[in-house]
Amino acid sequence: MNPDLLLTNCAVVDGRVVDGTGTGPVPDGAVWVRSGRIAAVGPAEPVRAQARAAGTTVEHDLAGAYLTPGLVNMHTHLSLSLPGEGGDGVRRMGPHELALYMADGARRTLLSGVTTVRCVAEKDHADFALRRAIEAGWATGPRIYTAGQALVCTGGHGHGSTETLECDGADEFRRGVRSQVRAGADLIKVMISGGIAGEHEQIDTPQLQPDELSAVLDTAHAWGRKVTAHAGPAGTIADAVRRGLDCVEHGYQLTAPVAAEIAGHGTALVPTLLVTRCKEFFDELAVPDWMKNRSLSAGPRHLESFGLAVAAGVEVLLGSDMPPFWQFEGTTATVRELEHMSEAGLGPARALYAGTLGPVRWLGAEPDLGTVEPGKYADLIAMDGDPLADTTAFRTIRWVMKQGRVVRDDRADGARW
Numbered sequence: 368m369n370p371d372l373l374l375t376n377c378a379v380v381d382g383r384v385v386d387g388t389g390t391g392p393v394p395d396g397a398v399w400v401r402s403g404r405i406a407a408v409g410p411a412e413p414v415r416a417q418a419r420a421a422g423t424t425v426e427h428d429l430a431g432a433y434l435t436p437g438l439v440n441m442h443t444h445l446s447l448s449l450p451g452e453g454g455d456g457v458r459r460m461g462p463h464e465l466a467l468y469m470a471d472g473a474r475r476t477l478l479s480g481v482t483t484v485r486c487v488a489e490k491d492h493a494d495f496a497l498r499r500a501i502e503a504g505w506a507t508g509p510r511i512y513t514a515g516q517a518l519v520c521t522g523g524h525g526h527g528s529t530e531t532l533e534c535d536g537a538d539e540f541r542r543g544v545r546s547q548v549r550a551g552a553d554l555i556k557v558m559i560s561g562g563i564a565g566e567h568e569q570i571d572t573p574q575l576q577p578d579e580l581s582a583v584l585d586t587a588h589a590w591g592r593k594v595t596a597h598a599g600p601a602g603t604i605a606d607a608v609r610r611g612l613d614c615v616e617h618g619y620q621l622t623a624p625v626a627a628e629i630a631g632h633g634t635a636l637v638p639t640l641l642v643t644r645c646k647e648f649f650d651e652l653a654v655p656d657w658m659k660n661r662s663l664s665a666g667p668r669h670l671e672s673f674g675l676a677v678a679a680g681v682e683v684l685l686g687s688d689m690p691p692f693w694q695f696e697g698t699t700a701t702v703r704e705l706e707h708m709s710e711a712g713l714g715p716a717r718a719l720y721a722g723t724l725g726p727v728r729w730l731g732a733e734p735d736l737g738t739v740e741p742g743k744y745a746d747l748i749a750m751d752g753d754p755l756a757d758t759t760a761f762r763t764i765r766w767v768m769k770q771g772r773v774v775r776d777d778r779a780d781g782a783r784w
């Protein structure tokens with residue numbers, strides 16, 4: 368297949384392009400892809416005519432399918448190792464095995480319809496090697512934006528493994544930021560409170576001193592990197608947001624005033640609702656009881672917190688924390704998270720935004736990604752259902768294109784379209 372001459376046609380019958388800009392589906396739509404980017408999009412006949420006139424001969428007839436931008440998962444760990452047996456297996460891997468394991472996860476992630484990830488703590492800087500391999504075409508995977516290792520105080524959330532770097536005092540946190548930037552980090556991740564997976568902490572344990580957090584924010588911002596923070600309690604989050612934090616992960620215990628403050632500062636929230644409602648996943652990995660209990664008991668408050676954020680108008684973004692491709696409750700972790708967000712107050716249209724254009728704006732990648740519009744990379748997915756009517760439509764993803772290359776096409780099996 369010549370990638371320069373590729374027509375993606377989602378025409379006829381139920382074929383509709385959901386371009387992700389907030390407008391309704393284009394029935395009988397088509398997308399013309401040239402050199403990995405979208406050359407034209409709109410009603411099928413004129414787009415097809417334009418493409419053929421330019422010499423395009425390849426057509427993907429996805430008639431009946433809904434075509435959207437690829438999903439963006441903003442809270443990914445391809446080297447995740449939770450406490451317990453499952454995590455021990457990953458922790459025991461040597462560097463070569465770990466790289467191959469992460470490459471396999473990256474491939475599954477892309478095939479599941481997630482065309483971009485934001486990694487927020489990965490082991491041993493293997494994420495940078497993986498990103499290079501994907502960019503070079505040696506490995507198949509999504510676009511990777513990564514924080515490298517997360518910064519954490521001694522004994523803080525996520526310590527004790529190579530996906531975190533322990534720092535104490537403002538100077539060490541400055542050095543931590545610089546060392547991630549030196550390795551190639553696109554953003555900085557910092558743990559500012561306890562969480563679910565730390566035995567000697569609670570979700571509401573504050574973990575950084577004010578001067579340590581300010582050192583992270585000032586240094587990262589000076590180098591043009593945004594900062595996202597693992598954070599649970601409202602007070603810790605409010606303080607960080609006032610100091611200039613760019614994104615909150617989890618936000619387990621928000622209050623209405625703090626949600627309003629987050630919205631007022633334009634800070635984003637990646638709620639990761641799954642982490643307090645994924646008993647099956649924890650069972651599968653044999654995580655210890657203390658962790659399971661802490662997670663599941665935090666669930667109702669977590670959901671309430673998300674509702675307050677949505678009501679306050681906070682920019683909420685898709686992130687699964689679980690590996691994006693993980694099979695969970697009949698779909699992938701990414702889709703299950705999006706369903707939770709949709710059901711808990713966002714609704715399907717805003718859920719689509721939270722999984723596509725919203726994250727891309729945060730990443731500063733809007734010229735290239737996030738919608739089906741001319742000039743952008745052709746990162747597209749197709750599904751049977753209408754995602755603007757029901758978020759469960761993402762369960763029916765059957766076809767995935769990254770930068771004009773079809774990486775998954777299930778039609779040979781079922782020919783449903």
Ligand SMILES: [Zn+2]
Nearest residue numbers: 442444487688
């Ligand atoms: Zn995480």
